[in-house]
Amino acid sequence: MKIGIIHEGKNPPDKRVAFTPEQLAEIQETFSGQLTVEVQSSTIRSYTDEEYRAAGIQVVEDISSCDVLFGVKEVPISSLIPDKTYFFFSHTIKKQSYNRPLLRAMLEKNIRMIDYEALKDEKGVRVVAFGRWAGIVGAYNAFLTYGKKTGLYDLKKANECYDLEELRTELEKVQLPPIKIILTGRGKVGKGAREILEMIPIREVSEASFRNDYFEEPVFTNLDSVEINRRKTDGSFDLHEFYTYPERYESDFQKYTEVADILIGASYWDPRAPRLFELKDIQSEDFAISVIADITCDIDGSIPTTQRPSTIAEPVYDVDRETMQEIPAFSKQSSISVMAVDNLPCELPREASSGFGEQLREWVIPALLLDYAPILERATICRDGDLTLEFMGLQDYVDGKE
CATH class of the missing domain: 3.40.50.720 (NAD(P)-binding Rossmann-like Domain)
Known part of the structure; x- marks a missing residue:
């Protein structure tokens, strides 16, 4: 052969x-x-x-x-x-x-x-699959986006790094205030994203502590289906039922949007399942997330601010909280900056x-x-x-x- x-x-x-x-x-x-x-x-x-x-x-x-x-x-x-x-x-x-x-x-x-x-x-x-590398590059891009949005530091684009070692060196520039970061998903993509969080490094905390406690350092929590969905009838959760009949569930994610600064979306989404939030929710003063790295890049999917894929050349666009429409990246401090590159592994x-x-x-x-x-x-x-x-x-x- x-x-x-x-x-x-x-x-x-x-x-x-x-x-x-x-x-x-x-x-x-x-x-x-x-x-x-x-x-x-x-x-x-x-x-x-x-x-x-x-x-x-x-x-x-x-x-x-x-x-x-x-x-x-x-x-x-x-x-x-x-x-x-x-x-x-x-x-x-x-x-x-x-x-x-x-x-x-x-x-x-x-x-x-x-x-x-x-x-x-x-x-x-x-x-x-290339899932691990989508997670690595997607999470890296989350911090690239946050640095550009806040002006706290400036990272090279992932595709400008020769290899993972150079990307790791770039992460040494990251200087974060005591922000809270959500990572959704625990599969290959989620595990890849976690590698970046551990490289920086950022401490992981439980979802309850994430919601209720104050920290003097940046922290993250890793959420999966059980933490972000609840049965419509009684608020409980059954994993087998959720996978079989996801339409019986509703999102329980709002309690995290009120305290989180960055969302890294790395979980698989079934179109029958609830979205993490609805687009109108970003108009609320209680919606604290300012940077979203949607590694899954499902258009009109679990993360409704992902209105289109972005590109390696132009990885970020903003969504205006008031109009819910796309505007140029970093053109308005109060807007949500969205990274939704759909071919992330190509960057490494x-x-x-x-x-x-x-x-x-x-x-x-x-x-x-x-x-x-x-x-x-x-x-x-x-x-x-x-x-x-x-x-x-x-x-x-x-x-x-x-």
């Missing part, structure tokens, strides 16, 4: 790659006689062609001789090679209308599409690529060499010109009926 690493063709360019040079060299050595590796030449990725050559990996212009092709973002339709197996984030599983032509093209070109988002273990837990592409490649090395490469691998079968959207049984629910989407 020959596997190939494609150059990214989507605009704006993405500097991430599925595997680092060292990882490919190790894979090629470990599975010698079973697979070989080629890397398609690229001038934009965070690891240069020269770094791959130095690791003993062949760099080529034409990658059509490879059997299995790994990318990161969606492959442009014009670049798709018929009859190949592709791995990338297709953004079709949720029936995204803008990628309907891509899925149609893969069906027409007889491509086997294995989507990273669908790679899950037997318990249904995703095994390949070398580290993000390394972490991603480690996951692929563990879960995907060995599976590729098996005659039958359940983890790959469950993640295969289409093959042989048809949707797989797992994804037959996409047929109306492909046909343009929904």
Whole structure:
């Protein structure tokens, strides 16, 4: 088997790659006689062609001789090679209308599409993701935003840092008054965000202490579903019921908005579940939050001040408390500054690529060499010109009926 690493063709360019040079060299050595590796030449990725050559990996212009092709973002339709197996984030599983032509093209070109988002273990837990790095960069951007809003310090943008070590050095500039910070979510994204809070470092306190006590230092609390939602009928909480019937619950988040200064949103949100707060709530004098870093970036989602994604070039916009409309970043001291970059791992592409490649090395490469691998079968959207049984629910989407 020959596997190939494609150059990214989507605009704006993405500097991430599925595997680092060292990882490919190790894979090629470990599975010698079973697979070989080629890397398609690229001038934009965070690891240069020269770094791959130095690791003993062949760099080529034409990658059509490879059997299995790994990318990161969606492959442009014009670049798709018929009859190949592709791995990338297709953004079709949720029936995204803008990628309907891509899925149609893969069906027409007889491509086997294995989507990273669908790679899950037997318990249904995703095994390949950039979540940790979204959390790290998103939380870093929260403090970048706070520094610019208050004028207390000035951080480089994350994408201007060479690596995590330089980002860590930048954090030494952070000087905070005794503010209170909320982090929502305890998954991979939340754990990544927590790394930044611990680097600064900021002390963690219980949610009760966060709400009721005064501190002479900055503190944070880490909230999950149980702390921020309550059953409509009696104010209690049952985790299984919440996951199954989230519409039976209402937000209990207001008691935190009255005391918090920064919100870092890193928790998954089901559209049937209540929002953390409603947009009109920001008009209240009791709404104390002034900086929101929405790592989830769900438009019109759990954090309603996220009115659109922001960009790496312009990561922040403000929302006026009175009009509830977007205004330029930091143009009004009383407004809420929102960071909602939707491709955060791109800001630390070398580290993000390394972490991603480690996951692929563990879960995907060995599976590729098996005659039958359940983890790959469950993640295969289409093959042989048809949707797989797992994804037959996409047929109306492909046909343009929904």
